Amino acid sequence: MHSEPVIEFLGDVPVLQRLPSSSIRKIAQHVVVKHYNSGEYVFQEGKPGGGIYFIWEGEVEVSRTFNADNHDSQVFRWGKFDHFTQSESDMQEDIIALTKLTCLMLPHKYSPLMHPYSIWSADMNLKTCAPAEYILSLDSLDVNTFRGTTLRGAPKSGKVYGGQFMGQALAAASKTVHVHKILHSFHAHFLLAGDINFPIIYQVARLSDLPNFSTRRVNAVQEERVVFFLIASFHREEEGFDHQEPTVPSVPDPEMLLPEHLLEEGVKLPRHHPRTGVYTSTSVPWPTEIRPVDPERYTIHATRHPSISYWLRAKGRLPVDQALHRCVGAYFSDLLFIQISLNPHRRQDIFPSSISLDHSMWFHRDFRADDWLLYVIDSPTAYNARGFCRGQMFNRKGELVLSAMQVGVVRKLKPPATTSKI
CATH class of the missing domain: 2.60.120.10 (Jelly Rolls)
Structure with missing residues (x-):
């Protein structure tokens, strides 16, 4: 046979x-x-x-x-x-x-063969595997239930990073469909802040299985509460039309740019935390290399245009599994996303806050998340305490590999109270 x-x-x-x-x-x-x-x-x-x-x-x-x-x-x-x-x-x-x-x-x-070390690799080696693969590896509890954790080496800022929710939930969904069906879109909703000290149980519902498409819903549960959910669609590869309207911006190659260490080495800093070059014992490295096209746009107290572009890729080498690369792409996509809608409203005496509400993505072409991708983000509008952002990722050849959109709560907070030493 x-x-x-x-x-x-x-x-x-x-x-x-x-x-x-x-x-x-x-x-x-x-x-x-x-x-x-x-x-x-x-x-x-x-x-x-x-x-x-x-x-x-x-x-x-x-x-x-x-x-x-x-x-x-x-x-x-x-x-x-x-x-x-x-x-x-x-x-x-x-x-x-x-x-x-x-x-x-x-x-x-x-x-x-029925008992691999990881859902992504039969012979995973923790000493050599890429950090993103490790973060997006889940324990399989049964055919529809998986357990994820916020690892000690995973980025966090007092709560579960939204990209971790998306990447792990998509990993769970991907492990309930045919190996020939690949993620092509998802729509996610953030309901409650995730607790980094508790495991996350991902419950997958098999909503539909057709010859070429499958649909899954995933609930992320902590302490018997659904804190996050998404609906994902998977598609078997087919021959079809091919065109692309967006063009990749003319920007320097990543090798010509300096790394943004404050983004790579420390995650979203606590509210009102001054952005300095001093790392603390709580800083956790991103599993990502980042090369901003315009580093000056990262200052937090200056008004600027609601857009940003940067190169990024996963640190290390990932297994050849397109399902994993798309989960890593989703993991990436929440980095510096809804915060861009705050750019026109930054002032020296204003302390803005952003919280993700929902996030959608569409995957257009295969890509490797451990090769350089250009992430282009802009925010067309913010109103009624909600900001809207959209993003596109291009590979080195200029091909559009994925598109993303996010809505979040954006608010002006009161400045922190100062205590007189007198």
Whole structure:
């Protein structure tokens, strides 16, 4: 059997979707086709099963008796895309083909492929993996539930960074769709501030699965409260029309620009914190290299145009998995985004504040998040305490790879009270 039809089938097996794409391809190389007639045993108590079985066509009946002294039993019926293996518990188990049955069996010696170190890489090495990959790695609790944390080395400023919510939620959604379907858009809403001291449970709802598209909703839950959610759409690659209207601005190459260390080494500073070159023990490096086109625009007390452009890329090298690169792109997109709508309103005696409300993105072309991308942001309007920003990312060839929009609350705060020393 050719590997592509096998990968096509395995990509729809829910228990396999949470694996790295490379693991699914390796499994496709090692599975063995098994055929059974109706009424024939697949497993029979006392006889070895040989591996992990994935039902390609047909149905099986599973009969379980828990022990010899207890006659309690369970009977299940499983069909296409279900999987099973011989139980290692004390229960007795028989599995019988109810119809003509075809299974793909992964021999036990290859079962470690089912338990990779990371959802992105079967052989992740914490010493060498890119920080962004580490931050966007989740623990799989079941086929629709994942756990993320705010790692000690992840950027934070007293609350969960919005890009972390988006990147991790999209990672969870990506691990519930066919390996050939890639994220093309999402719409996210920030409901409550995330607590960096608690894990985040990402609950995925499989809203729709069509031949070329899939739709997922993801709730991010902390302490039994939904603090963030998004709806994401995935699309299988197709031949189609190709044009691009926006042109990449004429800016210096990133190699000609100086890094912005205050952005790379320290995250959003606390309110009223003076922007100085002194780093504190609480500063956390971004997993990102940043090259601003106009560094002078980063001063916080001067009025300026509501726009900005900067080059950025993930530090280190990411695995070759377009799903991960798009999650990292979403992670990037919240950096210096809604704050740009404050630019025309900055004064020496004004302390503005911004809070993200909703965020939408569209992915147009494949890209590598560990290669330089030019992020061009502008804010056409702010009104009624809401700012609106839009962004575009271009690769080095000038191709538009993604577009983003965000709305947030933008307010003028009272200046901090000063205490007299007299």
